[in-house]
Amino acid sequence: MTQNIMQFMEELMSSPWIYLGIFTIALLDGFFPIVPAETAVITAGVYASTTGKPILWLAIVVAAAGAFAGDHISYFIGRTAGGGIRRKMKPGTKKAKLFDWAENALAERGGLVLIIARYIPGGRTATTLITGSVGYPLRKFAFFDSIAAISWGVYSAGIGFFAGHAVEGDPIKGLLLGFGIAVSITAIHETVAYLRKRAKRNREALATEGVVPVVAEPVVAPAAAE
Template identity: 50%
Template sequence: MGTKGSEGMDEAIIDLARDIMGSPWVYTVLFAIAAIDAFFPAVPSESLVITAGVFAASGEPTLLFVIIAGALGAFLGDHISYTIGRTAGTRFRHRFEGGKRAGATFGWAERMLRQRGGLIIVVARYIPGGRTAVTLTAGTVEYPLRKFSLFDAIAAASWATYSGMIGYLGGKAFEENPLLGLAVGLGVALSITAIVELVRHQLAKRRARAATTPDDHPQELV
């Protein structure tokens, strides 16, 4: 009895999701959420693109349009975030930072922009909180808009393709059970994000250790 009820609920959820994903408005929603996520990170744009990718495996929505909508929305949102940083400057950034962790993220973003330039705009897309920190900071430090737009186009396109394809492959692998495909897609994305964050954390610790280690062979005072 319980199993039948659970199966019925799963089917109801899948049917509702299919209705939503089959709507022509889904691309507009994807575009809007991907844009808002740039300066309001509580909005789960990656999860939505992955979900759309899962259902694209069964034909609706169209995967290519999912990727295009997500990429264009992300590109626009990043430029809004850049403009906020450029116009409001450090005062807005300090308000946005709030806690100690956010402050450290913005400090990291500024260092990386100065050291790595455009590359960090692409890489930060896959680091928790990195997208907002880097785009706002790029505007604050007046990183050249033309270069920002070039690297951000690469970042937005790669992110949308990556998210859409993870969902699509999960949906293809579990065509009979889209919820399982969604769980697998989200799990893979979270695992990749965790690995990237772990590697970044270890590299930061190693750099900090190297900076505080005294020279093994100090020069003699003359």
């Protein structure tokens, strides 16, 4: 069974149609986040390292192009129907919180949030929809999103390529290692984000209660007697 799966995967990865598949999956992931784009690109990176197919740089190019196109579809969905989508969300749900995060982050960081959100599960779609719904300039959106898409393609394929190289030519072990690395990075990011939010809430609570941290005044040496 395992041998048949490995043979199927090798044939799939060596097919010229794999590039269209990667592009399509990355495109759909831009506005339909259930599609596992990272999984596809990491897998391509693993097989590029272990078998030489697909071609790594070409897989990165089509993944980035698909992500860029998908993000723009999401942006235009947000521009035409974003307000209605937001109003239908129940406050406090995970999706509503993602939209709240995206809106606040866009207000604080501007286009840079597009790069950050590309690496957050579900966050990329919420952010691109929000940028469209608030009328964020298309030219700026395209600029920042191109950086996000390219860096994401390099990052995802790079994880797979590194994992495949580390296990010395075993695609199955390479896939397990690659997915493990990706999950670990996501977990670290989520932990750091949680700790930062918790620290922020604590500071706000102290400010609300009127507790002001004491800052020691600098000690000034007395002037030397003339």
